[in-house]
Amino acid sequence: MQPPAIPDHIRRLRPYVPGKPIEEVQREFGLTDVIKLASNENPLGPSPRATAALAAAVSDNLGLYPDGACFTLTQALARRWEVEPEQIVLGNGSDEIIANLGLVYLGPGAQTVTGAPTFVQYKAAAGLNQAEFIAVPLHEHRFDLDAIADRITPCTRLVFIANPNNPTGTIVRRPALERFLDRCPETAVVVLDEAYFEYADDPDYPDGLDYVRQGRNVVVLRTFSKIYALAALRIGYGIARPEIAAALQQVRQPFNVNTLAQVAALASLEDPDQVVRSRRANAEGRDYLYGEFARLGLPYVETHANFVLADMGTPARPYFEGLLRRGVIVRCGDALGLPTYLRVTIGRPGDNVRFIAALEQVIHDSASGR
Ligand SMILES: Cc1ncc(COP(=O)(O)O)c(C=O)c1O
Numbered sequence: 001m002q003p004p005a006i007p008d009h010i011r012r013l014r015p016y017v018p019g020k021p022i023e024e025v026q027r028e029f030g031l032t033d034v035i036k037l038a039s040n041e042n043p044l045g046p047s048p049r050a051t052a053a054l055a056a057a058v059s060d061n062l063g064l065y066p067d068g069a070c071f072t073l074t075q076a077l078a079r080r081w082e083v084e085p086e087q088i089v090l091g092n093g094s095d096e097i098i099a100n101l102g103l104v105y106l107g108p109g110a111q112t113v114t115g116a117p118t119f120v121q122y123k124a125a126a127g128l129n130q131a132e133f134i135a136v137p138l139h140e141h142r143f144d145l146d147a148i149a150d151r152i153t154p155c156t157r158l159v160f161i162a163n164p165n166n167p168t169g170t171i172v173r174r175p176a177l178e179r180f181l182d183r184c185p186e187t188a189v190v191v192l193d194e195a196y197f198e199y200a201d202d203p204d205y206p207d208g209l210d211y212v213r214q215g216r217n218v219v220v221l222r223t224f225s226k227i228y229a230l231a232a233l234r235i236g237y238g239i240a241r242p243e244i245a246a247a248l249q250q251v252r253q254p255f256n257v258n259t260l261a262q263v264a265a266l267a268s269l270e271d272p273d274q275v276v277r278s279r280r281a282n283a284e285g286r287d288y289l290y291g292e293f294a295r296l297g298l299p300y301v302e303t304h305a306n307f308v309l310a311d312m313g314t315p316a317r318p319y320f321e322g323l324l325r326r327g328v329i330v331r332c333g334d335a336l337g338l339p340t341y342l343r344v345t346i347g348r349p350g351d352n353v354r355f356i357a358a359l360e361q362v363i364h365d366s367a368s369g370r
Contacts, residue, residue, distance in 0.1 A: 009130045016120065020329050034327040037345040037355055040166065040196075040307045042229035044281055044348070046264065047274035050230065053267035057260055066259040073266050077237060080269055081209055086242040089249055090257045094195060094223040094236030098125050098160075101219065101238075103251045105157040105189060106131035113151050114160040115143040117167055117337030119193065122160040131157070141168040141301050141309075145180035152188055159184065162193040163208070164200055167336040167343050169303030173204040181211060181218070189244065191219045195236075196305035198227040198275050199282055205304065212239055219244060224261070226306065227278050228268045235261035282306050285346035292356045296363065307345045309338065316342050322362030328355050 019038025026034050045051075070090040078085040091097040102125030106112060112126040116135035126133035132155075136147045143161055152159065164171050172180075184190055192208035208220035223236035235257055238248060268274065286303060293300040293310050301309040312319050319342060320332035333341030344355060 009127060013124065013127050016124070017335060019331055020324070022329065025324055025327065025329055029325055029327070031327045034329065035347065035351045035354060036329040037347045037351060038329045038331045038343075039231070040226060040305070040345045041231050042227055042278050042306065043345075043351065044229065044274075044278050046229040047268045047271035049267040049271045049274075050228070050264040053263045054260055057263040062259070064259075065255050066257060066262060068255045070257055070262055073262050076266055076269050077239075081239060083209065083212065083239055084242065087212065087239050087245050089238045089240075089245045089252070090262075091236050091238065091252070092256045092258075092261075093225060093234040094193065094221040094238070095121055096234075096252070096256060097219075097221055097236060097238040097248065098122065098191075098193075099128070100248050100251050101125060101158055101189070101191060102129045102131070104244075104247045109155060110157045111153060111155045112158045112160065113148055113156055113188075115148065115162075115165065118143075118160065118162050119166045119195075122158075125158070138165070138168065138170075141165075142170045143172050145172060145176050149180055149183040152184065154185070154187055156185075156188045158191060159188050160191045160193060162195070163206070164196045164303070164305040166195070166305070167307070167331070167333070167338065167341075168301055168309060169196075169305045169307055170301065171200055171202060171205050171304045173202070174206040175204070177206045181216060184217070186217060189217045189219060189240075191221060193221045195221065195223045195226055197222055199279060199306050200304040201279070201283070202304055209239060212241065215241060217241070217244070224265045224268060227275055228265070229274075229278070230261065230264050230268065233258070233261035233264055235265050281348075282346050285349065285352050288349070288352050289344070289346065289356070292352075296356075296360060307343055309333070309341045309343050312340050312342060315339050318366060319359070319362050322365065323355070323358050326358040326361065328358045330355070 022034045022036050074085045074088050098121045106129035108130045110131040113134045114122045115138050211218040219238050219240040225231035299311040316333050331343040
């Protein structure tokens with residue numbers, strides 16, 4: 001017996017390819033000491049308050065469903081960001097909110113516009129809902145907001161701007177963003193994906209919530225996966241006009257955010273020091289990597305997030321593989337639409353030093369033909 005045919009738009013979807021897990025590299029290369037600088041995780045780990053809250057929650061009754069409304073966390077976020085609780089929606093990672101935006105706004109005949117390269121889940125949201133996906137090339141590694149505005153039509157429903165962008169680490173600044181928002185028609189929702197918001201320290205970096213508070217058709221996405229270091233628990237959120245947030249509530253799964261994630265996120269919000277420490281460590285690691293890339297003669301893209309793109313000048317895959325053999329996992333740019341680049345997540349000081357030492361060896365080996 002044949003199983004029913006898979007619809008074409010589902011067949012065309014590609015499963016998300018994550019950075020290689022440490023265990024896989026250990027197995028493949030027979031290594032014990034492997035570091036991963038590939039998925040833009042925070043190497044300092046979560047707040048001790050979050051881990052303590054988690055331990056207590058685990059010994060509570062895990063047999064109960066979570067609070068589907070995320071009541072306490074929603075109230076805390078509303079206070080933190082000075083918005084109404086009705087403007088907030090929690091998700092199983094901000095990934096889920098991206099997917100749910102697709103469910104709400106996309107369908108056959110609808111369009112999504114974004115930059116390229118950028119975070120892959122925007123394309124997935126379009127493909128899953130049979131919407132057209134328009135990717136406008138970045139200009140000098142930045143979202144080209146004028147070119148994006150030129151591609152918006154009456155059928156455009158979602159415009160995704162990752163700010164900072166992944167994989168480039170670049171930002172769009174306030175004046176350019178405001179000009180762009182003024183050009184956007186009311187028929188399109190602009191999604192400002194601020195997964196790396198807390199790392200951005202440029203004085204002209206715009207806070208997307210300003211535009212939500214102005215009542216614009218803007219959805220701001222934030223996450224606890226990055227600076228709060230809770231990626232394993234999967235929790236992110238969106239903030240928008242109440243009508244948009246209500247639609248996102250309607251399409252989500254009943255208990256989409258698990259209890260442990262809610263508890264840890266709430267405790268994290270009560271520890272601003274963890275953010276300050278992480279931001280400081282990230283800036284130090286970033287400056288170290290900039291200095292080393294310059295010493296090695298490798299051009300790099302200035303970052304506003306917790307990862308840096310370095311240009312190897314030739315296809316980066318052999319360097320990526322050489323690093324793997326030395327137990328250092330980074331992201332190869334060919335998977336991200338930047339074939340000569342390596343993307344490295346800023347790690348702890350020792351990890352950054354080890355990455356640079358391994359990279360230097362790989363470069364040396366490749367120059368001597370080994
Ligand atoms: C730009 C961007 N948006 C969203 C996400 C997804 O984050 P989350 O873990 O909250 O699903 C990522 C993760 O890498 C990202 O880089």
